[in-house]
Every structure is written in structure tokens, then in C-alpha cells.
Amino acid sequence: MLCSIAITGGRAESFDFVFSKGELSPNAIFDSATSPPGRYLLEVGRRTVKAAAACDALVIGNPILPMSGATLAKLALSEGSLPVPALICDEAHFPIAYALPRELFENGRDRFLNLLSTVSLFDARFLEFLTGKQVARLNTKLNAVTALPKVSPQGFVFDENPSAWKVQCVNAISLMERRQDWPSLPLAAHHPNHAGDVLFFSLASQLTKTLDYGAHVVCSSYVDIFHDCGNRLEPIVLDMAPLSRDGRVSDAKYFIQSIPHLPREDLENHFIVFSRFSKNYSATPFHLIDHARFALGDPISSFGETLYRQKSPPLRRCPLPTAPLRVLLQLSGGWPLKTYPEPKRRVLIQALRAFGCQVTVLDLEDAARDGAAIEQAGNTRKLSGLLHDHHIFVSVDSFPLHYACHVVGHPTVALFGPSSPSNSDAPRGVGYRLPLPSLPCYGCAGPACPINGKTSCDNYPGPEAILTAIFELADEVYEFQPTGDGK
Amino acid sequence: MSTTQVLAFFDAGFCSSGPTWEATHRADHWAYSLNQRWSHSYQPHPQTPAGSGRYDLCRAEQAAMVVAAARNVGFTGFVLSLLPWNGGYATGAELLAPHCDESFGLAFQWNNPDTADDDARLRRECRAVVAALGSDRHVRLGGRPTLIVRRPSALSDPSSVLKALRQEAETAGLPGLFVIANAAEKTAKLADAGFDALLDPDPAEWMSCDRHLAHDGFALLQAISGNGELSGLSDNLLNYTTFVLSRMNGRMERAGTLPRILPGFCDIADRQDGGAVILKEMTETRIVKEFYGMFVRKAMSLVEAQFDEGKRAVFVDSWNDWRHHSQIEPTEQNGTGLLTQTQEAIVWGHYLARTQTHHLKPRERVADGGLRRRVSGACAALAEKLDQAGIQSTLSKTIVRTDARDQTHG
Numbered sequence: 091m092l093c094s095i096a097i098t099g100g101r102a103e104s105f106d107f108v109f110s111k112g113e114l115s116p117n118a119i120f121d122s123a124t125s126p127p128g129r130y131l132l133e134v135g136r137r138t139v140k141a142a143a144a145c146d147a148l149v150i151g152n153p154i155l156p157m158s159g160a161t162l163a164k165l166a167l168s169e170g171s172l173p174v175p176a177l178i179c180d181e182a183h184f185p186i187a188y189a190l191p192r193e194l195f196e197n198g199r200d201r202f203l204n205l206l207s208t209v210s211l212f213d214a215r216f217l218e219f220l221t222g223k224q225v226a227r228l229n230t231k232l233n234a235v236t237a238l239p240k241v242s243p244q245g246f247v248f249d250e251n252p253s254a255w256k257v258q259c260v261n262a263i264s265l266m267e268r269r270q271d272w273p274s275l276p277l278a279a280h281h282p283n284h285a286g287d288v289l290f291f292s293l294a295s296q297l298t299k300t301l302d303y304g305a306h307v308v309c310s311s312y313v314d315i316f317h318d319c320g321n322r323l324e325p326i327v328l329d330m331a332p333l334s335r336d337g338r339v340s341d342a343k344y345f346i347q348s349i350p351h352l353p354r355e356d357l358e359n360h361f362i363v364f365s366r367f368s369k370n371y372s373a374t375p376f377h378l379i380d381h382a383r384f385a386l387g388d389p390i391s392s393f394g395e396t397l398y399r400q401k402s403p404p405l406r407r408c409p410l411p412t413a414p415l416r417v418l419l420q421l422s423g424g425w426p427l428k429t430y431p432e433p434k435r436r437v438l439i440q441a442l443r444a445f446g447c448q449v450t451v452l453d454l455e456d457a458a459r460d461g462a463a464i465e466q467a468g469n470t471r472k473l474s475g476l477l478h479d480h481h482i483f484v485s486v487d488s489f490p491l492h493y494a495c496h497v498v499g500h501p502t503v504a505l506f507g508p509s510s511p512s513n514s515d516a517p518r519g520v521g522y523r524l525p526l527p528s529l530p531c532y533g534c535a536g537p538a539c540p541i542n543g544k545t546s547c548d549n550y551p552g553p554e555a556i557l558t559a560i561f562e563l564a565d566e567v568y569e570f571q572p573t574g575d576g577k
Numbered sequence: 578m579s580t581t582q583v584l585a586f587f588d589a590g591f592c593s594s595g596p597t598w599e600a601t602h603r604a605d606h607w608a609y610s611l612n613q614r615w616s617h618s619y620q621p622h623p624q625t626p627a628g629s630g631r632y633d634l635c636r637a638e639q640a641a642m643v644v645a646a647a648r649n650v651g652f653t654g655f656v657l658s659l660l661p662w663n664g665g666y667a668t669g670a671e672l673l674a675p676h677c678d679e680s681f682g683l684a685f686q687w688n689n690p691d692t693a694d695d696d697a698r699l700r701r702e703c704r705a706v707v708a709a710l711g712s713d714r715h716v717r718l719g720g721r722p723t724l725i726v727r728r729p730s731a732l733s734d735p736s737s738v739l740k741a742l743r744q745e746a747e748t749a750g751l752p753g754l755f756v757i758a759n760a761a762e763k764t765a766k767l768a769d770a771g772f773d774a775l776l777d778p779d780p781a782e783w784m785s786c787d788r789h790l791a792h793d794g795f796a797l798l799q800a801i802s803g804n805g806e807l808s809g810l811s812d813n814l815l816n817y818t819t820f821v822l823s824r825m826n827g828r829m830e831r832a833g834t835l836p837r838i839l840p841g842f843c844d845i846a847d848r849q850d851g852g853a854v855i856l857k858e859m860t861e862t863r864i865v866k867e868f869y870g871m872f873v874r875k876a877m878s879l880v881e882a883q884f885d886e887g888k889r890a891v892f893v894d895s896w897n898d899w900r901h902h903s904q905i906e907p908t909e910q911n912g913t914g915l916l917t918q919t920q921e922a923i924v925w926g927h928y929l930a931r932t933q934t935h936h937l938k939p940r941e942r943v944a945d946g947g948l949r950r951r952v953s954g955a956c957a958a959l960a961e962k963l964d965q966a967g968i969q970s971t972l973s974k975t976i977v978r979t980d981a982r983d984q985t986h987g
Binding site: 110111112113375376377393396398433436437438440441444445512515517518519520522523525526528529530531532541548551552553554555557558561562565566571572574575576577 | 921929934
């Protein structure tokens with residue numbers, strides 16, 4: 091839960107907000123995994139100012155702490171008048187709330203709240219620059235917040251993320267000390283990998299109406315994606331290998347290690363914000379493009395503002411004759427459980443061929459024994475070419491899938507098993523099929539299924555469902571009907 | 578908001594007078610539901626109500642509080658059982674209806690007898706059932722009041738019963754009935770009976786495991802020698818995660834079956850001599866803690882995809898069946914955890930349903946039954962061929978049942 095107090099002429103009014111589980115309303119705030127805690131402080135502040143238009147100051151609860159407005163009022167206002175700006179802390183200086191002047195939300199500087207660290211020493215110094223005033227640090231009687239869990243019930247991942255929030259704030263203070271003109275400098279979202287995530291951020295930058303950011307840090311190996319997806323932000327190219335998915339290095343550690351690898355000029359001209367996952371994204375129903383849009387500044391306060399009500403790219407058809415129907419398959423993804431199970435894959439490929447289709451498989455040499463042609467799609471240009479030469483694309487949850495349906499508009503069948511469709515699907519309609527996985531489990535990124543221990547995912551739809559979806563699409567887009575009985 | 582209705586089975590016996598109280602044949606329904614002996618190590622620990630406490634539905638303000646709590650969670654109605662009373666049925670609807678409106682209604686479940694070939698009795702029964710439904714405050718599916726037939730397989734001729742029910746409904750001035758069979762699949766005589774939908778049976782009615790222990794001599798000797806529980810030999814302990822997965826597996830191909838979602842189940846109170854069914858989680862992993870909520874929202878997502886608008890519903894079993902440990906009402910032991918999980922899952926489920934709707938693009942074309950049969954046949958033949966070649970296939974679990982699917986999409 092999130093909370094605030096609006097102070098108007100000495101009178102206090104408290105507000106409660108929740109991290110949304112699907113309902114989007116003035117008090118249910120979009121739950122974005124790619125937003126640091128400061129982004130919620132910013133959103134709560136903006137909404138409070140909107141609700142209490144005449145307020146003089148705001149007290150906003152630290153977003154990583156579960157706290158109601160009533161509790162905050164008891165803690166923050168028990169000592170009578172409150173200096174503004176101020177940090178209200180527990181008995182051991184951990185910030186539990188921020189008292190901020192109202193004008194911060196009117197002079198365009200509120201976007202810098204993204205850079206807060208949730209460490210009182212740094213946040214106090216940072217707010218001094220931001221408000222131009224001394225920041226009081228007030229201890230309350232709240233017992234010390236000593237042990238944060240690895241993951242909070244509100245979804246914050248505390249493992250190593252606090253060190254990333256700290257580094258972004260310290261860097262920001264350093265930049266503010268060096269540059270008189272710091273208020274004019276843009277924020278840069280540090281979200282350099284992976285391929286699909288760069289695509290989502292790029293598309294989000296196009297859809298975001300209120301951009302709080304001006305740049306996007308991207309790994310050099312994904313710059314083609316950045317450009318081909320039409321990113322509105324300025325690229326800051328990180329000359330460093332993308333983060334490995336083996337889990338040995340966290341997003342936070344990678345962020346810290348990457349700072350010295352960023353071009354010096356960019357570091358001097360941007361505030362770098364940790365924009366990888368501060369929260370667990372699969373603990374929300376929301377699309378990752380919307381996660382990124384919220385991070386970049388859009389409030390997404392109604393369903394009508396979500397991706398599902400935005401314009402999709404126009405449908406692009408393969409210009410080749412429909413006989414034989416050419417089907418391109420991407421059956422492996424970012425981690426082992428994402429690979430479409432081999433027995434089902436063999437049936438799918440052989441069945442397609444039995445119905446007279448030509449089958450090309452990306453990146454899986456083993457599929458050649460079932461008669462598929464094998465191709466590699468190393469970059470977006472190569473992938474575009476392959477899509478152009480195939481009528482239907484079938485893909486697991488991976489970059490090629492998102493590129494085909496969100497950027498190219500190619501007729502696509504999306505396959506989901508260990509990941510949740512709503513985090514990375516596309517709006518339903520002509521040219522897109524998503525045979526729904528039927529098991530209620532998902533969010534499995536480990537080497538094996540946490541329920542049955544298998545290294546393949548049982549949640550993927552069977553070959554019959556996929557084949558049916560392919561032929562439905564072929565009929566819908568190309569007026570193609572398969573002949574024969576596939577035997 | 579999506580159009581999927583979320584309904585909860587409701588025990589209306591918690592009242593202190595009136596037809597429903599008389600129909601339960603017990604002075605204190607709370608005592609009957611809660612006072613259970615804890616006799617087996619695997620039996621869920623007794624729970625006691627918190628929140629609304631031991632309410633009395635005869636008191637209007639307490640009935641209103643219960644309905645308001647259910648609305649707040651996101652339910653759109655309760656399912657009430659028809660209890661034999663005074664030659665007809667009592668439901669408790671009169672206690673709840675004053676607090677219902679168009680956004681929260683009542684559906685009904687008929688624990689039907691076997692009608693055999695007695696036409697006159699059948700007609701009497703159907704008249705009594707329709708009379709018990711009342712004239713308003715209904716949960717409507719397909720625009721009609723909703724009735725679940727709890728034991729459809731006990732009907733010798735389901736189609737004639739359905740016909741009689743619908744005739745009685747027409748006579749009573751109702752806009753027909755949406756009749757749901759409490760059955761997993763449209764097999765044998767249910768296939769052409771004319772039910773509007775099916776509903777997953779409860780765990781006691783739908784066993785997915787053999788009662789193998791009853792025949793295990795070693796376990797029997799262990800129990801006799803005092804090293805085990807004798808009645809436990811015939812009890813059925815179902816692992817929650819496995820049970821849910823088996824219910825949802827291949828669900829997209831099992832068209833026409835509405836999901837019944839349970840947070841747990843135990844009918845030891847009704848089966849002290851053995852043969853009880855206990856549904857509970859045996860392991861503690863990250864995923865398991867959230868599994869009930871995932872079950873709710875996935876069920877809503879699939880119903881959105883499978884059923885036509887106005888006919889979408891999921892059934893949570895239950896709001897207050899304390900006797901069978903399936904209640905989601907707050908408990909003194911676990912607080913409001915299940916209620917909150919249900920509330921969040923319903924909001925999440927509605928969101929998922931909305932993401933699946935066609936808004937900016939035309940609706941997709943759907944394959945006909947002929948193509949589905951060809952695809953299904955080809956895949957089955959290939960799977961068999963590959964199996965014979967020594968490859969383990971998982972296909973058998975998910976072969977499309979084209980006949981069932983055709984009824985919805987044909």
C-alpha cells in the first residue's frame with residue numbers, strides 16, 4: 091500500500107493508494123516492475139496534488155514500506171508542526187516518509203524523484219538540491235526498519251536492488267554538485283537488455299504521452315533493436331556484454347558495474363536511473379510495455395490507457411504464393427523451460443509437412459531431422475527478411491515474437507507456457523492467435539518446473555492447438571485452406 | 578469490466594428460524610459445522626470464524642453484512658442449495674434477496690433424487706424446484722435464472738427432466754432456465770440431454786486418484802498394530818497443486834465446462850468411518866502459496882475465451898461451507914488471507930479477460946469442426962508413430978476431443 095498526506099493551511103488530509111492487481115483507478119496505482127521506488131513517490135505526489143489542489147505541502151510514505159495514510163499521520167504529525175522539506179525516519183534514520191513542498195510538483199523537477207535512494211543520508215542531500223532548502227531529518231518512535239525481506243508482499247525485490255537505488259542517487263548528487271544547469275538535464279533509463287525488453291522500452295517510448303525521460307541506455311549489441319523499433323529517446327550506448335541470464339550477476343550489480351563503461355560525455359549530461367526490475371513483473375497482470383510506459387512517466391490510470399486500447403501496426407502479408415504455405419517457427423527462448431517440448435515439436439513439424447507446408451525453424455539445428463530448414467536470425471534485418479518470406483510465424487515468448495506482432499504486424503501465433511501471456515502478449519484480433527495455456531501456474535524462470543521437476547513445460551498448448559491456429563490464420567489472412575488429412 | 582460472473586456456493590443454514598432452519602433439522606448450524614473432532618494427522622486444523630463471526634441470517638443487518646462482504650470481494654452472486662422442506666424446497670433466498678439487486682443475485686443447486694420412471698413424481702419435483710427459485714433476484718446466465726443439477730447421472734432420463742423444468746419455468750413466468758449439470762464431461766446420457774453447460778464436480782464427486790490404500794495389506798497390518806490410522810486407509814488425500822493441475826490440464830479442449838474453484842476441502846466430518854476426501858497442499862513452495870489465486874484468475878481467463886458473452890461464470894466453492902473446510906470467510910487462525918487473495922484474483926481475472934477482448938481489430942476467424950478433426954487425427958497418428966519410434970510423447974494427455982468442442986464452436 092501507498093499513502094500520502096496533503097497539508098493545506100495547517101490541516102492534514104490523508105490518502106491511501108494500492109498497487110493495482112488489475113483495477114486502474116485514482117487510488118489504484120499501476121504496478122510497474124521497471125520503476126524504482128521513487129517513481130511511486132512521484133505518482134503518489136502527482137495524484138495527491140490533483141486531489142488536494144490547494145495544498146501547501148505533501149507528506150508521502152516511502153513506497154517500499156506498507157503503510158496507510160492513518161499510520162503515516164500518526165507517525166509524521168504527532169510532534170505538531172512539520173518542517174518542509176523533511177525526511178521522517180524511524181528511530182534509526184531509515185526514511186519512512188518524505189515531506190515535500192507542493193511547488194516541486196509544479197516546476198517540472200518532480201521527475202527527479204525517480205532518483206531517490208530510500209537511504210536518508212543521500213535522500214536528504216539530494217532533496218536539498220531539488221528544493222533548494224535545508225532538509226530536516228526527523229526521527230519518530232517507529233522501531234528501526236532493520237530487516238527487509240528478499241521480496242516484499244508488495245513485490246519489491248530487496249536482494250541487491252537497494253544498492254542500485256543508492257548508486258543512482260549518489261551519482262545524481264555528484265552531477266548536481268558539478269553542474270549548475272542540472273535542472274535542464276534529462277533522465278536516462280538504464281534498461282540495456284535483453285532484446286525483448288529493449289523492444290518493449292522502445293515501443294513504450296512511442297506510446298508514452300508524458301515522457302519524464304530523454305534517453306535510454308542500451309547495450310551495443312541491441313542498438314539495432316533500439317533503432318528499428320522507433321525509440322523516441324536518445325540512445326546511450328553501453329559498450330559492455332549484455333547481462334547473462336544465468337543469474338550469477340543481478341540486474342543491480344550489472345547496473346553498478348556498467349556505469350564506468352558508459353561514455354563520459356553521457357554521464358556528464360544525464361541522470362542515469364536504474365530501470366531494470368525493482369519489482370517482480372510476473373506478480374502483476376500488466377504488459378511489460380505498460381510497465382515501461384509507467385516508468386517513463388505515463389500514469390496509466392485506466393484500462394483505456396493500456397496497450398490493449400492502443401493502435402497496433404497494420405497487418406503485413408507475405409507476398410509469396412500461398413502454396414506451399416511457408417511457416418517460420420521460433421521454438422526456443424531465453425531459458426530452458428521456454429523451449430517448446432521436443433516431442434510436441436516433432437509432431438508439430440511433421441504434421442505441418444504432412445499438410446504440405448514448408449517449415450523453417452530458427453536456432454534449433456535438431457529440427458532438421460524432421461524435415462525443417464534451419465535458419466539463424468542474428469539481427470532485426472535478418473529476422474525481417476525471414477518474416478517477409480514466410481506466411482505465418484509461430485513463436486514462444488521471445489524477442490522475435492514481440493518484433494513480429496508489435497513492430498512488423500506479421501501474422502503470428504504466440505506460444506506461452508512458463509510465462510504469463512498478459513505480461514507480453516499483443517492485442518487480440520485478425521493476424522494474431524494465442525492458444526491459451528490452460529494451467530494456472532507460470533512465472534517459472536528456473537532450470538526445471540517447480541511442481542513436477544521436469545525440464546520442459548507442460549503448460550504449452552499441444553501441436554493440435556497450434557496447427558489449428560496456424561490454419562485459422564492462413565484462412566483469415568491469405569484465404570488459404572489446407573487440403574488432405576495430413577497423413 | 579469483463580462479463581464473467583464470479584459466484585460462490587453459500588450455506589444458508591446459518592439462521593435461527595424459518596423454513597431453511599427447519600429444513601436443516603438442527604438447532605445450531607454453526608455448532609454442526611464447526612465442532613469437529615480433530616482425529617487424523619492429515620485432517621485440516623479446525624477453523625473458527627472471524628470477521629462477521631457467527632452470523633444469523635435471520636437478522637437482516639447480518640445478512641446484509643454478509644452480502645456486502647461478498648460484493649466487496651467481487652462476487653456477483655451466491656449459489657443456494659435447495660433443501661427439502663414441507664413437501665417442497667427451502668433455499669434461504671428470502672433471507673438474502675432483500676440485499677440483492679441487478680449486480681448481485683442468487684443461483685440455485687438442486688440435489689436431485691433419482692426420478693426413475695415416475696412421471697408424476699418428476700412433474701411434482703420440477704414444479705417444486707421452480708417454485709423454490711422465486712421470481713426475481715436471480716443470477717442470470719444466457720439471460721435466464723441459473724440452476725445447477727447436482728446429480729445429473731442419477732436421472733434416468735435427463736432430457737425429460739430438463740424439458741419438465743423448462744415447462745414449469747415457463748408456466749411460472751420465468752424467461753426459461755440456464756441449467757448446468759454438475760459433471761466433468763458430457764458422456765453417455767448427458768451428451769444430448771440439453772444442459773446449457775457443465776460444472777466441475779466437487780472433489781468428493783470427482784476422484785482423480787485410486788483408493789489404493791484400502792487394499793494394501795501392509796498398511797492394514799500397520800494400522801491394526803497401532804502404527805497407523807485405520808480409517809485413514811480408505812481416506813483420500815489429494816495434493817492441492819496436483820489436483821488443480823489435473824482439473825485445468827487440457828481445459829481449452831474440454832469445452833462447455835464451467836470451472837469450480839476450491840481453496841481446500843475435507844469431508845471427514847461426514848465420513849468418520851473412512852472414505853473421506855481431503856484436498857490440501859502437501860508441499861510448501863513459492864508457487865504453491867499463490868496457487869489458489871492463480872486458479873481463480875486462470876479459470877476466469879479461460880471462461881472468457883471459451884464461453885459466449887452472458888454465459889460466462891466461475892464458481893468458487895465456497896463462501897461459508899465451514900463443515901467441509903472450503904470456506905473463504907475470514908478465520909481467527911488465518912485472518913482474511915483467503916478473502917484478500919480471492920479479491921485480488923478476481924480483479925486480476927477481470928483484467929485478463931479484458932485483455933483478451935477484441936476492441937480495435939475485427940474478431941478472428943475460427944476453424945470449423947472438419948478441419949479440427951483432420952488436424953487432430955494427423956497429430957494423433959504422428960504422435961503414435963513417434964512413440965513407436967521410441968520417443969516418449971506427452972500428446973496423449975492433450976488430444977483434442979473434437980466432438981465436445983464442436984458443440985461450442987461448430
